[in-house]
Each structure stands twice: as C-alpha cells, then as structure tokens.
Amino acid sequence: MSAEGATVLITGGAAGIGFEIARAVTARGARALIWDIDAASLERAAAELPGCGAVAADVSDADSVARAIAEGPEPTHLVNNAGILGPDMGFDAADAGAIDRVLAVNLRGPLLVTSAFLNARVEHGAASILNMSSIAGFNGGARGRAVYGATKGAILALTQAMARDLAPALRVNALAPGIIDTEIQAGLFADRAALEATAAGIPLARLGQPSEVAAAAAWLLFDAAYVTGEVIRVAGGRK
Template sequence: MTQPAPSLAPDALHGAVVLVTGGASGIGGAIVDAVLAHGGKAVVWDLRAPPGMRADVHAAQVDVSDAGAVAAAARALPEAFRPTHLVNNAGIIGKRMPLAEMEAEEIDRVLSVNLKSVLYCTRAYLGARAPHPHASIVNLSSIAARTGGMPGNALYATTKGAIAALTRASAKELAPGIRVNALAPGIIDTPIQQDSLGDRAKLAEIARVIPLQRVGGPEEVAQAALWLLSGASAYVTATIIDVAGGR
C-alpha cells in the first residue's frame, strides 16, 4: 500500500501558473491536481479533451509535437495564465520494435512527441512567461535513460536520455533566473504504462524486481514535481531525480 508522503505548505505554489503538457491524465493529471492543491493555477496542453472547466485552469487541445500549434497556443494564452513554471510531461512509449526493424515513421513520431515537444514548449514558455522568484522547469525523463529500458524500447530510452542531457544544458543556459530539473520515473501505474505492457497482471510481475516491491503511483511522481516547482528546492538545478522505487 502506498504510504502518504510528507506535503509542502498548502500555499507552496501561491502566485505560480504552471504549464503542464500532457496534463489531462496520468502523471500530468496528478501534477495538475498537486499544483491546484498547493495554491497555484494550471495551463493544460493535451491532445485529449481538456478536463472540466475550473477558474484556476486554462485548458486547450494542443499537439505539442507541432511547432506551429505550440506557438499558436502560447499566443492564445490569457494574460492571467501567462506561465511562470513549465512541466514538460507529454510523451509516448511507442511501438516495441527491434533495432533492425525500426520504422522511419515511428522514429519520427516518438522523436517528435518525446523530444521535439520539449524544445518547442520550452521555447514557447520562455517567450510567454511571467516573472516569478522561483521560476522552474521540470522535464520528464525516465530511468530508461540510465538502464536502456525494456528490449524493443531503444527509441523511447534514447529520447529520455536526450531529455536528461537537455535538462542539464538548459539549466546552465537559463541560470540564475530559471531552474531546470528532471524527474526519472520507473514503472508507474498509468494508462500509458498499462497499454505498453498489454496486461495489467504484468505490473505485479515487474513489482517483484523493484526494491520497494511495488510500482509507483502518479501522485508520487507529482509530489516530486511539486517540490522541484516550489521554492523548497531553490538551490536545486541541473538535477535528475529518480522516482523509481530503488531501481
């Protein structure tokens, strides 16, 4: 059973507007919930239908792998929702393919969704952002960047490794005004993970090789993101934090 994690102050993100890509569900949705619960507002960009309307959420259907769509969405942001923080969460695992059988279309798709979107959205954020004393970017990498991932997922692991490198490079370029860090989740119980495995029972099998003996929940990744977004991590940048149960 997941134990409740220590929480930041209820107003830890007061005055913050956090742009979350892929924020309609899964890890992104949990991050949005955490932001709202701690006094912030959220901008949600996702291909899926946006969540129910709330006064503290500005949601739009945006293909973040499309540079033009991202630029247009940034121009359409209301003044009250100019982002102070950014979470580059949108991503896909992609088809499982051996290297010798990789399809050009799938290579382009995974690179566009997982890596190009981070570049496009970071550029858009920098052009549209409002000032904030604890401005912060959180990118979603993966422990696959370190482990190589599962057989057949080399393309996914490659994009997540690139995000880790981009995080460190961005942190140097944007300091001192903006901190840039990344989270590297392990196996997290989300719809995208279940779709990739094809069988929910496989989650229990995988849990046996995780030192903490369970898969993680989206809310646990969200708590780590919340810390990186808040002033509690004011001296942390260019850092990749594993949220992987010890793997």
C-alpha cells in the first residue's frame, strides 16, 4: 500500500532507531514528523532530513504532548519509539524516582501520545501504529535493568489491546529489537569493545543496525495490510 500522503509521527525520532525510521519513511514518499526531547539532536535531524517536521516534546508530559500535537501537521501514522534505559538498579535498591521516570517515558508516553494522535489524526488507507518494544520485553532485560524490561513487556500487552480496540480503522504492531548499535547501548557497556563482544551471543554474530529496524518498521507501517496485533523481533536470532 502506498506511503504517499502519509505523515508519520515518530517519537524520539531525532536519533538512533527513530531517526532511521524517519529516513526510511521519507524514502518511501511519506512525510516524517519527528518529536524529541533533545533540542540539539532535533536540529541536527531536521538539517539532515529536509522536509521533515521537527517538534520539541517530552512524551511523558501531558502538557508537552498537547502543545506538540497542536503544532501540527496532523499525522496519519504513529511510531511510539521514544524510550530510555534508566539507571542500573538491583532489586534490593529500588529508587522510586528512577522507577517513575522509566515508567513515565516508556509507558505513560506511548499512552499519552497515542491519545493525542487519535484525536488529531487524518485518515489514510494504510493507517497504522507501531510500538517499540524490545527482546527485553520477553527475557526481562539486562541484569539491573528490570524496570526497562518490564516496560517493554507492557508495550507488548499494550499492542494487543490497541490492536483489538482500534481495529478495523488502524493496525497496531510492535517491533522487538535486539542489540542495535545506538546510544542507548552505550549506557549498558563499559566501552565499545565490551559492546561488540556481545556479538558472540547473537546467532547472526553481529550487532544490528538502526536501518535494519527501520526497514521492518516501514513494512509494518505501509505494506503489512493484513497484519495487526503482532510483534516482530529484529534481533539477529537472539531471544
């Protein structure tokens, strides 16, 4: 199905996987509308991707989301991509503030943005929503990052509920990336060599690239006309 005439709102779209999704949908002839909390990244992204919309927004904040959606243009598709890892935190060291921040960005964010999107959206023949989960949503996540893993598991449940409640007007699917080479991974490893050493535990024996997640995103957004309520791992065979 055509991407032409589509405006794809991508949260956290100024860097990493979100930016590659913006690039991929633009290459398909759609307009990317990037929301991000990081002003400097937004500026860089807008310069690199002429024609995209770039709006400062914190997905965890209802007022910020309301302001951002009012800036327009009205989207036809949504990618709930913005997410944070949160600090290393053992089960014997629960920090209420840190827990709340990860929940707010990774779970409250998609709920607030989806609501704003639904109230503003323009109809489109291939309309769909894509939620960014993670293989951490299946396996619990890295040691010390259980809150992150729990939010990504919640995204899988949310995707099921949204797909049911928003059909037939909208398809809703999720992606579960594995270890993709972006800034978020830098928070998990002591250095580059430690990050690259994880390739040994990945069946395809390498880290994933953001563009490889973006290719799956574009397929789910525009082409997968009879697919809803599904999750696709883009993880090189890692579970």
